[in-house]
Amino acid sequence: MSQGRAEKLKKLPRAILPRGAFRQGPTALILLLPSLVVVFGIILYPLLRTLYTSLFDVNSVFPGNYPFVGLGNYLEALERTAFWAAILRTAYFTLSTTLLEVVLGILLGLLLNVEFRGRWLLRSIVILPWALPTVVNGAMWRWILNPEYGALNALLTQLHIIPEYRSWLGTPWMALNMVVVADVWKMTPLAAFFILAALQTIPRDLYEAAWVDGAGRLRSFFSITLPLLTPTIVIILVLRTMEAFKVFDIIYVMTRGGPADGTQTIAYYTYVEAFSNQLFGYGAALAYVIALFILFFAIIYMRLLRRGEVEY
Amino acid sequence: MSIDAKSEGRRRLSRREFLELGAAGTSLLLLAGCGGEQGGGSGTLNALFMKQAAYSETDVKNMTEQFQKQNPGIKVNLTFVAYEALHDKIVAAAPAGTYDTILVDVIWPAEFASKKMIVDITDRFPESERSKIFAGGLKTTEYDSRYYGVPWILDTKYFFYNKKMLGEAGVNPPDTWDAAVEAARTLKSKGVVEYPLMWSWTQAEALICDYATLLGAYGGQFFDGSGKPAFNTGGGLQALEFMRMTLDEKLSNPASMESIEDEVRRIISQGEAAMALNWTYMFALANDPNESQVAGQIDIAHTPKGPAGAPGVNGSMGMAIANGSQNQDAAWKYIQFMTSQKIQNQYAKLSLPIWKSSYNQEQVVQALPEVVPVAKEQLNDMILRPVVTQYNSVSHTLQVQIQQALTGDKSPKQALDDAAKAVAETQQS
Numbered sequence: 001m002s003q004g005r006a007e008k009l010k011k012l013p014r015a016i017l018p019r020g021a022f023r024q025g026p027t028a029l030i031l032l033l034p035s036l037v038v039v040f041g042i043i044l045y046p047l048l049r050t051l052y053t054s055l056f057d058v059n060s061v062f063p064g065n066y067p068f069v070g071l072g073n074y075l076e077a078l079e080r081t082a083f084w085a086a087i088l089r090t091a092y093f094t095l096s097t098t099l100l101e102v103v104l105g106i107l108l109g110l111l112l113n114v115e116f117r118g119r120w121l122l123r124s125i126v127i128l129p130w131a132l133p134t135v136v137n138g139a140m141w142r143w144i145l146n147p148e149y150g151a152l153n154a155l156l157t158q159l160h161i162i163p164e165y166r167s168w169l170g171t172p173w174m175a176l177n178m179v180v181v182a183d184v185w186k187m188t189p190l191a192a193f194f195i196l197a198a199l200q201t202i203p204r205d206l207y208e209a210a211w212v213d214g215a216g217r218l219r220s221f222f223s224i225t226l227p228l229l230t231p232t233i234v235i236i237l238v239l240r241t242m243e244a245f246k247v248f249d250i251i252y253v254m255t256r257g258g259p260a261d262g263t264q265t266i267a268y269y270t271y272v273e274a275f276s277n278q279l280f281g282y283g284a285a286l287a288y289v290i291a292l293f294i295l296f297f298a299i300i301y302m303r304l305l306r307r308g309e310v311e312y
Numbered sequence: 313m314s315i316d317a318k319s320e321g322r323r324r325l326s327r328r329e330f331l332e333l334g335a336a337g338t339s340l341l342l343l344a345g346c347g348g349e350q351g352g353g354s355g356t357l358n359a360l361f362m363k364q365a366a367y368s369e370t371d372v373k374n375m376t377e378q379f380q381k382q383n384p385g386i387k388v389n390l391t392f393v394a395y396e397a398l399h400d401k402i403v404a405a406a407p408a409g410t411y412d413t414i415l416v417d418v419i420w421p422a423e424f425a426s427k428k429m430i431v432d433i434t435d436r437f438p439e440s441e442r443s444k445i446f447a448g449g450l451k452t453t454e455y456d457s458r459y460y461g462v463p464w465i466l467d468t469k470y471f472f473y474n475k476k477m478l479g480e481a482g483v484n485p486p487d488t489w490d491a492a493v494e495a496a497r498t499l500k501s502k503g504v505v506e507y508p509l510m511w512s513w514t515q516a517e518a519l520i521c522d523y524a525t526l527l528g529a530y531g532g533q534f535f536d537g538s539g540k541p542a543f544n545t546g547g548g549l550q551a552l553e554f555m556r557m558t559l560d561e562k563l564s565n566p567a568s569m570e571s572i573e574d575e576v577r578r579i580i581s582q583g584e585a586a587m588a589l590n591w592t593y594m595f596a597l598a599n600d601p602n603e604s605q606v607a608g609q610i611d612i613a614h615t616p617k618g619p620a621g622a623p624g625v626n627g628s629m630g631m632a633i634a635n636g637s638q639n640q641d642a643a644w645k646y647i648q649f650m651t652s653q654k655i656q657n658q659y660a661k662l663s664l665p666i667w668k669s670s671y672n673q674e675q676v677v678q679a680l681p682e683v684v685p686v687a688k689e690q691l692n693d694m695i696l697r698p699v700v701t702q703y704n705s706v707s708h709t710l711q712v713q714i715q716q717a718l719t720g721d722k723s724p725k726q727a728l729d730d731a732a733k734a735v736a737e738t739q740q741s
């Protein structure tokens with residue numbers, strides 16, 4: 001901060017605040033203390049502590065003397081094929097879930113915006129998957145996909161789409177895609193409700209004007225709806241990307257990273273290294289790598305939010 | 313390159329510096345981490361158990377109630393987690409000293425003891441007691457010639473078959489793996505059951521248990537005398553080739569690839585498979601009409617023979633005192649009670665006692681008349697999974713590579729060679 005700006009700031013409160021405001025400083029500090037403790041205690045301290053741990057070869061849960069390795073844990077990660085394989089899988093999971101959720105979310109949002117009988121019912125039903133805890137969702141899909149008595153096998157064989165019961169979580173590629181399906185099923189409603197909210201802010205006169213000008217429904221959608229939805233879509237994209245990138249719980253419940261590590265995402269890999277193999281230094285470094293990726297998305301998100309205002 | 317290779321010139325992190333960073337949080341960790349106290353032999357205990365196989369939750373609760381009646385000064389809180397979550401729960405809870413007694417699998421003492429997470433109880437556990445226990449069970453809690461707990465669940469994977477199905481196909485219960493495959497082919501061709509064999513081959517420890525059984529039967533070794541990986545040659549390789557062959561011939565249920573032991577039990581109990589490996593507990597449950605559609609049809613036997621023998625995998629578990637326990641005397645009382653011959657005999661139905669003499673006692677034989685004669689022999693013929701401090705990492709590598717061979721991504725030879733290479737690298741670092 002430049003000197004001049006700092007001084008300007010110093011003067012600013014006196015101009016705005018009533019006299020005596022500055023004497024309230026200590027009170028304000030006391031009032032803020034609890035939230036400061038919370039912020040430092042559960043956000044900043046763990047962040048710094050993880051960074052610190054990531055620089056040491058910590059191989060036990062207990063405090064003790066561990067050798068300093070500098071960036072060794074980070075370099076180790078970059079050298080391991082398992083790390084890159086996990087990153088690739090995470091990228092695939094993130095891209096496919098986010099895209100599917102946005103496309104399906106737009107379609108669903110448009111449907112929920114149309115007036116029809118029983119719309120309130122559909123609106124409440126649609127939100128259900130999102131309201132379900134992830135662990136429950138994962139367990140439910142495990143049952144649906146069960147090779148012996150799963151509902152999906154029953155449905156598909158009875159419709160003669162597949163000739164016999166098959167295994168859905170037994171091969172790496174198929175299992176990864178099934179986890180994508182489970183995640184899309186759960187998170188699409190969120191996207192749909194974002195879209196629905198945005199749709200309701202688009203004034204009707206725009207469509208009427210377009211109609212008068214001879215535009216059809218498709219033309220209206222692409223020339224009015226979609227451009228006006230863009231800021232919302234971008235926000236969904238960024239939010240979901242951040243969420244999907246750190247996916248852990250649904251994997252833990254559905255596949256535990258298997259088969260053959262085929263669903264091991266970067267967050268799950270981190271967990272295994274840290275807690276199952278007790279390589280806490282390495283795990284902390286991996287956690288930081290994830291945090292950096294998320295930070296990158298978060299910066300994009302903040303920038304988009306700032307200029308995301310739509311004017312009609 | 314390994315972490316160690318880069319470690320020259322590393323700075324040591326002193327305890328003082330360690331503490332300076334964020335005093336509050338660390339000192340909390342430290343208080344618990346610095347080890348526990350004997351306590352006065354009374355107070356509240358927190359005990360960690362697992363949900364599946366062996367003793368049921370109800371059994372454990374009943375045993376604990378009996379204990380509390382005998383020891384009015386001690387209250388025990390029980391926590392049950394899935395086996396698959398047990399290890400990580402123990403690790404995560406260790407610094408806080410959440411649990412006084414924990415359930416330790418046979419593959420963990422090396423890791424837990426070397427990291428000082430469990431208490432050395434050799435002095436409380438005299439030779440006179442130990443000599444009454446099955447040798448295979450004692451291995452469960454032994455590391456470096458010291459004892460870190462008392463065996464509690466003495467178990468191995470037995471061979472189970474559906475005698476009605478075998479009868480329909482006109483085959484005898486197999487006593488070799490070759491005969492088991494022949495029987496499976498007959499069952500399949502006669503249409504008795506689509507997939508005669510069922511396994512727990514999901515990416516989990518359960519896979520290594522089945523693999524170890526077969527590796528032993530084919531005369532393989534996990535590591536050779538000098539500690540180098542040896543599972544990629546001889547019996548270790550043949551075992552994996554055998555597994556792959558049963559999938560290729562569609563004798564093994566493809567659902568095996570995503571199943572743990574409890575799913576094996578369900579498939580057998582639904583009459584959708586004729587043969588499987590599983591722990592003792594399946595015998596009672598698969599023959600219980602409330603739990604099974606094939607009650608009365610499931611028989612238990614020694615594992616089939618391979619060219620080198622018929623060992624069962626040692627799947628025993630022991631009770632240990634967590635290092636952070638503030639109440640170690642009371643914890644020891646509880647462990648003594650839970651592992652006592654009296655209690656174990658009383659609850660023998662789902663898990664047989666660790667005590668040798670129990671197997672000749674009426675109460676135990678009556679609980680499982682079909683199992684005890686088989687158990688007496690199989691429990692003396694067990695194979696251990698490797699005793700190494702980085703067991704989880706070794707096991708994980710093997711699970712992934714074995715699954716790659718089973719899904720057809722790699723040949724068994726290639727998969728095990730890759731696993732051996734990765735394990736050797738882990739050992740160096």
